[in-house]
Amino acid sequence: MNEHGPKALRLSLLTRWSALVGTLTATGILIALGLDQLLPNHPSIVVGISLLCLVPLAVITIRAQLQRQLSLYRALTGTVSSYQDGDFSFSLHWPHNDELSDLVAAHNALGEVLREQRLGLVQRELLLDTMVQHTPVAMLLVADGGAIVFANTAARQLLHAGRKLEGLHLADLLARVQPALREAMDRGGDGLFTIGDSEEEDVFHLARRSFSLNGRPHELVLLRQLTQELRRQEVQTWKKVIRVISHELNNSLAPLTSLAHSGAELVRRGQTERLPQILATIEERTRHLESFILGYARFAKLPTPRLDPQHWRTFLAALSDQVQFTLLGEVPDEPHAFDPAQMEQALLNLLKNAHESGSPPEQVALEVRRVQGMLRIEVQDRGPGMSETVLANALVPFYSTKRSGTGLGLALAREIAEAHGGRITLANREGGGLAVTMILPLA
Structure with a gap:
């Protein structure tokens, strides 16, 4: 990258070229004056000799000045081509403090920004690939036509015994998998399916998303095993049911036990005038308990509606x-x-x-x-x-x-x-x- 000291003299391209043209012009005038002293009566010869001396000098001087700029332009073209190919490792140097140095500095700054963005993109891609490869969700990317272009570790383990899936056709792969997965794929859309028997069944969630990648349609297939989560949720649900039922049974049985004991004690003493009230209370609590149990039974055994x-x-x-x-x-x-x-x-x-x-x-x-x-x-x-x-x-x-x-x-x-x-x-x-x-x- 081009850097200049704090006291570097800045000469614009216009100033430099103006000075060059002025110098060449002054040189031509001095040559003509010198020749005029030697050949005072031959102006045409003086002009011819002056041009013969000045033109080669001007060509050599201008060519030397343009050669550096042309080299810079070729270098700029090369680095732009490298940027297009994804190579951002090049930078340029221009020794003069002028407008071209500003262009080179801007070009080098652009390259630095692109390098940083490329590095950040590569790091994010590595992070994403690490996450995708280690996620427990099986992922398949299927191109238009059914060719599998990407599969993570979980997909290879679940569908192909850990072997590579890229390059296979989805239809050929589905012909080898469990019928439940094949039927879930044939149904289309998202859904749940079960693999295995009642004792060792595994529940999976299938999700499918279509999108365009590089101008071509692709489909992302996600398979997530829900068995452990469902079992944990089932256990939590049963625990809650047991707590609710136990709480309700205790709330009803404890008063019933107390009332039955009180009734037996009143009968033993011959004080039967309070027995109707005790029996009515027992009946009320029994009906409440019956209603509670019927509510659970109705919820658990809801029949198919008859429309x-x-x-x-x-x-x-x-x-x-x-x-x-x-x-x-x-x-x-x-x-x-x-x-x-x-x-x-x-x-x-x-x-x-x-x-x-x-x-x-x-x-x-x-x-x-x-x-x-x-x-x-x-x-x-x-x-x-x-x-x-x-x-x-x-x-x-x-x-x-x-x-x-x-x-x-x-x-x-x-x-x-x-x-x-x-x-x-x-x-x-x-x-x-x-x-x-x-x-x-x-x-």
Whole structure:
């Protein structure tokens, strides 16, 4: 890179060339004056000899000056070509402090920036390759036509016993793998599939993404083993279920034991006047425990819905006999196919939650309407709503913020909605309260 001292004299190209031309002109005049003294009466001979002396001198001098600049231009062309080839190791030097030195300095600075960027890119590529090679997710990059152009270590171990996959055709590879993976690939899109028998089965998640690379379509295939995660989640779920059931059983059995002991003691003493109250309390706790167990059983054994055309007016009129709500808007006149028993259970749970939220009973509302080819059933209340944490977990089975809640009401409603091909969403309402929306397909 070109560097100049702090006191280096800066001469521009215009100044240097002007000085050169002036010097050559002065030299020509001096030669002509000298010859005129020697040959006073021969002006043409003086001019001819002066030109013969001046022109070669000018050519030699100008050529010497241009030769350095031409060498610099050729060097610039060469380094630009090297930059195009990805080689940024070259730099230039120009000994003069002029405009060309500024060009060389800018060129060298550009090369330095490109070198640093290239080094950073190489380091990021090495980091990315290290991460990709050591990730437990099996990755395949498939070019247009089905040729595998990249596979990481996990993919080679999972699909080809650790051997190289690059160069193979995806169809040939799938012909050798487990039928479950082949069927998952044939279905297209993302999904889960299981390999192995019931005792040693492995669950995998398949993800496929298409994109363009170097102007050609490619597909990225990702295979992630979920067995360990699902087993850990299953264990955590069972632990939570056991805790909830144990808590509820203890809450019911402890009073029942105490009441039974008190009843036996009253009978022994002959004081039977309090027995009806004790028996009524035992009956109430027994019914509560029965309802609790039936709730779990209903959630665990939800049957496939039997879809029959139902008229909403008739269905909602029967629902209003069991729970109070305000009907908003006009209900659709067209019948809709759903399982009336399951839909009634889901809406009863939602309306019961709305009443238990602390909302005024008259502010508990239900609305049924068609929107963009979907059916929206919305239950609204004016309770305190839900925090972000509760909103994120409210649909998770066994999650409840109520002291005596089982955490199954919303989860069961979600199961019923999904069994009908729909989904449930929760959102806080402006002005307070909660809106639980069940979205169902029309077909």
